[in-house]
Amino acid sequence: MSVEYLGLSQINGPLAVLEGLQGAKYDEVVEMNVGGSDRRLGRIIRIDGDRAVIQVFQGTSGMALRNTHTRLTGRPMMLPVSQDMLGRTFDGIGNPIDGLGEITAEEERDINGMPLNPVERVYPRNYIRTGISAIDGLTTLIRGQKLPIFSGNGLPHDRLAAQIVTQSSLGDDASDESFAVVFAAMGVKYDVAQYFRKTFEEAGVLDHVAMFINLADDPVVERLITPRAALTLAEYLAFEKQMNILVVLTDMTSFCEALREVSSSKGEIPSRKGYPGYLYSELATIYERAGIVKGGKGSVTQIPILTMPNDDITHPIPDLTGYITEGQIVLDRELNGQAIYPPISVLPSLSRLMKDGIGDGYTRKDHQDVANQLFACYAHVGDVRALASVIGEDELTDLDRSYLEFGRDFEHRFINQDPHDNRTIGRTLDIGWELLRKLPRTELDRIDTKILDEFYEKKGSGDPDASEKNSENGKG
Structure with missing residues (x-):
């Protein structure tokens, strides 16, 4: 028999307090009837004896202590999932908002x-191509990896997120029938949400993208559910339908700020910068849902995007994210000021799993050597620029001037590319070789001699895709 509780004990921001409960469970979903007609959902986030604190997903606006009836459902929050959710748009808790009707769920x-059982995890192999040279060439994204993008306010991370969604694939020669994208936006403005929808539609990729949109004026509690709803669908498609799923989450800073607001409403003791002490574990419950399971063909790969307050990479959000994830891609304000897009700062960026998903059998045999040499040469460019600022460019040696020219071309030809320029791995590596040929061969000490003999003097490689191998049939 279902028991309905009349009235509330307290309302505080997005939280409601109910006393006298019997048999309530942590994380249980409750149904709340406001004024006899307005139905809302909530989740129990704290239990103290017969007293429970409830997160109200649609917010507490219009709720009063005496006009609300609450019923326990006896289950956690469930998301109806189906492969038909690809091509559809949902709100932050999984309700369709595209006017195309309800989803016929295959399961909840x-x-x-x-x-994921650690013993059942498979080490990530094989790459996902984004078509962006600074990512594919130097911080390659590997299937099953979690690789965040650290941005700042005003930097074009939204444009970069849209480009990744529209261009990403399993490889230059791979069939993308088993590839799809789950996109989740948290706390975005209405015009930004429209930009994402329009971009995906114009690029013709909407049929293999599922969108979860939480707007800035939506209830803050809904923001805490959005990434979990998106990852629930991703796990179903990956591990039940054997698909390779890329999950793009933007902006994780909005998620963390919502967590701080709810924590403050509960009266919890704050930790660094006012965030709750369990911020690390909350982020881990999201990021650790990426991976590959033994015996399956599917994978969940994550690209969380977060804006660093005041461009501070030591802020708790990027700091804790860096502990959990396998690398980072850092956007640079100085490069953005030079109209370089995407403004990726390659030196602090890295992909810790890159080495195991590139090279012969995955991308191209010279990939690792080219990446190492480009990193080393561009790092030396910084030293030369510092020297030139002291003694002047005219006083530099011919070799140092060659490095300055390499640095300019690297930023404007390799890092910089049109938002609609979808580069293959072959084209990316060919551009890298064109830049390295600006330097004397003796300076290229990070490249194997056999690779150097084969590629350094080669002025043209013909079809850049000809030498690439499909990673679907590669090693691992």
Whole structure:
């Protein structure tokens, strides 16, 4: 028999307090009827005896202590999932908002997911091509990896996110029938949400993208559910439908700020910068839902995007994110000021799993050597620029001037590319070789001699895709 509780004890921001509960469970979903007609959902986030604190997903606006009836459902929050959700748009808690009707669910899943057994995890191999040279060439994204993008206010991370969604694929020669994207936006303005929808539609990729949109004026509690709902669908498609899923989450800073606001409403003791002490574990429950399971063909790969307050990479959000994830891609304000897009600062950026998903059998045999040499040469460019600022460019040696020319061309030809320029791995590496040929061969000490003999004097490589191998049939 279902028991309905009349009235509330307290309302505080997005939280409601109910006393006298019996048999309530942590994380249980409750149904709340406001004024006899307005139905809302909530989640129990704290239990103290017969007293429970409830997060109200649609917010507490219009709720009063005496006009609300609450019923326990006895289950956690579930998301109806189906492969038909690809090509559709949902709100932050998974309700369709594209006017195309309800989803016929194949099953319902707990949005909190199930932890992946470490023994069943498969080490990530094979790359995902984004078509962006600074990512594919130097910080390659590997299937099953979690690789965040650290941005700042005013930097073009939204444009970069849209480009990644529209261009990403399993490789230059791979069939993308088993590839799809789950895109989740948290706390975005209406015009930004429209920009994403329009961009995906114009690029013709909407049929393999599922969008979860939480707008800035939506209830803050909904923001805490959005990434979990998106990852629940991603896990279903990856591990039940054997698809390779790329999950793009933007902006994780909005998620963390919502967590701080709810924590403050609960009266919890704050930690660094006012964030709750469990911020690390909350982020881990999201980021660790990436991976590959033994015996399956599917994978979940994550690109979380976060804006660093005051461009501070030591801020708790990027700091803790860096502990959990396998590298980072850092956007640079100085490069952005030079109209270089995408303004990726390659020196502090890295992909810790890159070495195991590139090279012969995956991308091209010279990939690792080219990446190492480009990193080394561009790092030396910084030293030469510092010297030139002291003694003047005219006083530099011919070799140092060659490095300055290399640095300018590297930023304007390799890093910089048109938002609609979808480069293959072959084209990216060919541009890298064109830049390295500006330097004497004796300076290229990070490249194997056999690779150097084969590629250094080669002025043209013909079809850049001809030498690439499909990673689908590669090693691993």
